[in-house]
Amino acid sequence: MNPTTPAAIEATGLSKAYGDKVVLDGIDLHVPRGTVFALLGPNGAGKTTTVQILSTLIRADGGEARVAGHGVAAAPQSVRAAIGVTGQFSAVDNLITGEENMALMADLHHLPRPEGRRICAELLERFDLSEAAKKPAATYSGGMRRRLDIAMTLVGSPEVIFLDEPTTGLDPRSRHTMWQIIRELVDGGVTVFLTTQYLEEADQLADRIAVLNGGRIVAEGTPDELKRLVPGGHVRLRFLDPAQLARAAQVWGAGLRDDEALTLQVPGDGSVHTLRALLDALDSACVDVDSLTVHTPDLDDVFFAVTDRPENEKVQAR
Ligand SMILES: Nc1ncnc2c1ncn2[C@@H]1O[C@H](COP(=O)(O)OP(=O)(O)OP(=O)(O)O)[C@@H](O)[C@H]1O
Numbered sequence: 220m221n222p223t224t225p226a227a228i229e230a231t232g233l234s235k236a237y238g239d240k241v242v243l244d245g246i247d248l249h250v251p252r253g254t255v256f257a258l259l260g261p262n263g264a265g266k267t268t269t270v271q272i273l274s275t276l277i278r279a280d281g282g283e284a285r286v287a288g289h290g291v292a293a294a295p296q297s298v299r300a301a302i303g304v305t306g307q308f309s310a311v312d313n314l315i316t317g318e319e320n321m322a323l324m325a326d327l328h329h330l331p332r333p334e335g336r337r338i339c340a341e342l343l344e345r346f347d348l349s350e351a352a353k354k355p356a357a358t359y360s361g362g363m364r365r366r367l368d369i370a371m372t373l374v375g376s377p378e379v380i381f382l383d384e385p386t387t388g389l390d391p392r393s394r395h396t397m398w399q400i401i402r403e404l405v406d407g408g409v410t411v412f413l414t415t416q417y418l419e420e421a422d423q424l425a426d427r428i429a430v431l432n433g434g435r436i437v438a439e440g441t442p443d444e445l446k447r448l449v450p451g452g453h454v455r456l457r458f459l460d461p462a463q464l465a466r467a468a469q470v471w472g473a474g475l476r477d478d479e480a481l482t483l484q485v486p487g488d489g490s491v492h493t494l495r496a497l498l499d500a501l502d503s504a505c506v507d508v509d510s511l512t513v514h515t516p517d518l519d520d521v522f523f524a525v526t527d528r529p530e531n532e533k534v535q536a537r
Pocket residue numbers: 237242260261262263264265266267268269416
């Protein structure tokens with residue numbers, strides 16, 4: 220990253236409370252231009268609140284933020300001119316057609332009519348909505364509506380796009396289409412700030428991920444850095460009867476044992492070498508294994524590890 224290029228999003232010490240409830244307790248953010256940043260967190264962690272502050276919809280109680288080079292408090296109009304926001308509550312008007320929704324956005328951005336029409340037609344085509352363009356948005360599927368929402372956002376050629384849970388409720392195919400769209404946006408130089416509850420989504424898309432919990436960022440890093448925060452993988456062995464399980468548990472005192480599921484979880488990275496040693500040891504102890512599954516650490520493990528921590532304890536990813 221060129222240190223002279225200002226970041227797309229820069230925030231220090233952002234705080235926000237509703238009455239007694241502290242929602243954000245001093246969060247710092249740094250999102251370089253042309254990258255995807257994912258903000259993860261459990262329900263109610265403050266993800267939407269963060270997006271609302273950065274997109275000037277609400278004011279922070281404390282701290283500072285700059286988006287696309289403009290202060291959110293000092294120059295909200297300049298921030299708004301440089302960003303696009305698609306949220307859980309989309310801007311799509313269901314009563315009018317896709318094309319009319321797009322034309323409204325072109326008017327809002329004061330685009331001259333012919334240019335506006337051209338841009339809208341191009342975007343409808345790009346998001347595979349040309350055929351449905353003359354139908355009311357109420358007849359669109361969830362995936363089509365999200366695509367229309369993003370297409371509408373792009374009419375204003377934003378530098379930074381906030382996507383608040385862009386794929387919640389979409390089926391796997393529509394979710395993959397949306398991921399592809401997001402990748403193409405970034406290839407085109409846009410910065411994407413994404414909130415999601417889907418760890419796989421952050422893993423797939425984000426250059427950097429921050430996990431918000433209890434009003435603070437409790438972990439931050441690249442997906443790989445975050446995965447390194449949790450201990451290595453494990454192998455889960457399933458047995459046919461309690462006697463076999465008990466015998467195996469004697470071999471691995473340290474394993475995590477589930478008497479109901481008849482499983483024993485033992486540390487292991489799933490390499491052929493480890494698996495061979497494991498099976499040899501079971502053979503020597505005359506233990507029959509019904510099946511085994513290998514589990515390598517993923518973002519789920521990170522998420523549960525860092526959101527289980529006592530509040531305010533930040534884990535540094537390296
Ligand atoms: N206008 C408001 N008045 C009072 N409390 C609010 C308001 N807006 C948000 N909150 C509270 O702030 C907390 C954070 O909400 P926020 O919507 O930012 O969370 P989130 O991480 O986006 O959650 P979700 O994943 O469920 O969308 C919640 O406890 C919510 O109830």
